[in-house]
Amino acid sequence: MRFADKNIIVTGAASGIGRATAILMANEGAHVSIGDVNEAGLKETANMMTGDPQVIPYDATDHDSCKNLVAKATDGRPLDVICNIAGLLDWGPVDHFDEARFARVLAINLTSVYTLCRAALPHLVETKGTIINTSSTAGVAGIAYSSAYSASKHGVIGLTKSLAIEYASRGVRVNAICPGHVDTPMGNQTPPEGEIDWALVMRNVNKLEGGSCAPEDIANAFAYLASTDARKVSGTTLTVDGAMQAG
Numbered sequence: 122m123r124f125a126d127k128n129i130i131v132t133g134a135a136s137g138i139g140r141a142t143a144i145l146m147a148n149e150g151a152h153v154s155i156g157d158v159n160e161a162g163l164k165e166t167a168n169m170m171t172g173d174p175q176v177i178p179y180d181a182t183d184h185d186s187c188k189n190l191v192a193k194a195t196d197g198r199p200l201d202v203i204c205n206i207a208g209l210l211d212w213g214p215v216d217h218f219d220e221a222r223f224a225r226v227l228a229i230n231l232t233s234v235y236t237l238c239r240a241a242l243p244h245l246v247e248t249k250g251t252i253i254n255t256s257s258t259a260g261v262a263g264i265a266y267s268s269a270y271s272a273s274k275h276g277v278i279g280l281t282k283s284l285a286i287e288y289a290s291r292g293v294r295v296n297a298i299c300p301g302h303v304d305t306p307m308g309n310q311t312p313p314e315g316e317i318d319w320a321l322v323m324r325n326v327n328k329l330e331g332g333s334c335a336p337e338d339i340a341n342a343f344a345y346l347a348s349t350d351a352r353k354v355s356g357t358t359l360t361v362d363g364a365m366q367a368g
Contacts, residue, residue, distance in 0.1 A: 123348045125150030128198040130191065132181075132237065133207030135162025137305030138255070140169070141336035142204055142343045147171045149344065154194035157207060181207050181233035182225070191240040200244035202347045205234045205254045212267040213313030223269040230273035235280055238295075242288065249292035253346050254281050256297045258362050265321040266313070274299075278358055285356030294355040296346045301362025302326075302333045329363035 129146050133139030134155035140162075147153045147170040154175040157163050167174045179190040194200065209229040211222055234254055241252065259267055260274030278297055285295040302308055342361050345351055360366060 122150040123344065123350075124202075127151045127201040128154070128194070129202040129204065129347070130154045130156065130194045130200065130237075130241070131204045131206060132156045132179075132190070133205075133255075134166050135159035136166075137307055138300065138303060138336045138339045139204075139206040140166045141340035142206060143174065144170050145337070145340045145344055146202075146204075146347070147174060151202075152198065154190075156190045156194075181229045184233075184236050187233050187236040188240045191237060191244070195244050199248045200241060201248050201250045203237060203241045203245070203250075203252050204343050204347070205237055205252070206343075207233070208255060208307070210270060210307050210310065212270055214266055214315035214317070215268060217313065217315040218269065223272075226269035227273050227276070230270070231276040231280070234277055238280070238284060242284075242293065245293045246288070246291045251294040251296070251347055251351075252281075252284065253343055254295070254297040256281070256299045256358060258299050258301045258360065258366050260297075260299055261358065261360070262366060266315075266317060281358070282356050289355060294346075294351070296351075296354060296356070297358045298339060298342050298346070299358050299360040299362065300334060300339045301360070301365040303339060304333045304335055308333070326365060332363070334361060334363060 129151045131143040134143045135157035143153050143155050156177045156179045160178040163176045167176050177190050177193050180186040211226050254277050256277040257274040259271040260278045264271050281297040
């Protein structure tokens with residue numbers, strides 16, 4: 122029960138990594154507020170959780186909606202942890218990928234994370250809490266046909282490190298997790314239109330026995346960074362990728 126009586130926000134909780142993280146945090150005693158644009162998926166997740174989760178639909182492209190998520194989650198409760206997991210994987214050849222698609226990826230994967238962090242930080246200063254953002258192996262290396270996604274996830278790492286330095290003296294830890302390929306609806310979506318050189322896409326694959334990571338593998342990393350076991354860990358990126366980036 123590492124998170125008994127802790128108040129935790131988990132975004133992207135309608136499926137995949139967010140769902141697995143919300144379930145794990147609740148099983149270990151946390152009061153969890155779950156957010157996602159997919160309200161039906163949130164309700165499914167809530168039915169899988171112990172305790173009394175708070176379901177808060179929100180739109181990551183809307184700054185006020187992001188701020189409202191934090192406001193609702195902190196109404197009458199101090200905030201201990203925010204897990205920023207919501208994201209969008211949209212990829213394809215540059216000649217098929219216009220500026221509007223590029224801007225949408227950055228809005229959801231990076232700007233919304235900044236907005237949520239900014240809204241949560243005054244609460245986390247009071248509790249000496251922690252932020253855990255979600256980057257990707259695409260945040261530490263370029264990936265063909267993923268310019269927007271990779272740019273957004275590199276940005277998450279820069280944001281994470283900057284906030285970790287700025288808030289260290291106030292006791293707030295800020296870290297990021299970099300998953301490799303994870304067996305989720307987002308990770309297994311239909312390939313994009315256009316000519317794809319699959320040798321380029323597959324040059325870094327999971328090398329550990331068993332292939333892709335499961336959502337629970339990433340949830341365990343969130344739980345570690347949220348716990349007191351990681352009390353001296355801040356400004357770091359934790360890669361969970363089955364040795365994809367090892368070489």
